[in-house]
């Protein structure tokens with residue numbers, strides 16, 4: 206009951222509130238599992254999940270359509286499992302299951318903030334999530350629901366970054382918003398060199414060619430580049446950063462085939 210009451214409150218905000226002109230109208234947000242870990246060394250911290258949900262709500266009430274791909278690194282990563290002796294494909298499926306747990310935790314947090322939300326999974330799990338159906342995912346967004354996409358691509362040997370690139374393309378998102386721990390791409394490591402400059406824009410070719418830029422898996426980057434899906438790299442841990450990035454403020458780094466590489470002013 207409470208969830209439904211909250212949902213209708215937010216829907217009313219959505220109906221009555223001014224339609225603000227955001228830079229992007231439909232986004233694919235890639236959040237790593239670590240965004241849910243908080244101060245723990247493992248698992249899900251409900252307060253951190255709520256913080257992520259609050260950031261998403263700030264964008265949702267601006268009528269931005271939102272699909273989310275959630276990782277599983279706070280619980281299980283296939284590579285780590287295979288290093289400990291589990292067959293790689295099996296370990297990867299376990300990693301995908303971890304993303305389903307995170308998706309349910311994020312759904313719970315979003316509903317607590319009043320944002321209507323559906324989980325779709327690339328691995329069939331009808332008792333807890335809808336199966337991923339592209340047209341249905343689009344319909345959910347059009348109807349004002351956030352869609353959380355669990356289990357990445359549904360196949361092993363890749364990560365949720367690849368799932369994010371793939372889903373951003375098939376759901377015709379304007380941008381893939383990649384949340385990272387650093388607030389964008391720097392000319393060199395800002396922790397070692399505090400005067401390192403941040404790029405506000407970067408051409409895909411440069412991101413792929415330059416050594417030491419580790420924002421996403423190479424497979425995901427190549428897929429985004431080849432299919433003209435821009436990527437906004439930004440930090441989610443700072444409050445209001447997601448809405449600022451969607452509004453077009455100069456935070457993070459915007460990576461695209463159509464921009465010239467520039468430093469932030």
Ligand code: UDP
Pocket residue numbers: 236237238239275276277278279281282283284296297298299300301302303304356357358359360361362363364365366367368
């Ligand atoms: N995974 C997979 N196929 C996919 C997506 C994920 O096999 O399409 C597995 C893989 O083992 C990965 C784990 O699920 O390590 C958790 O995802 P990821 O490492 O991308 O999580 P994140 O680092 O974003 O938290």
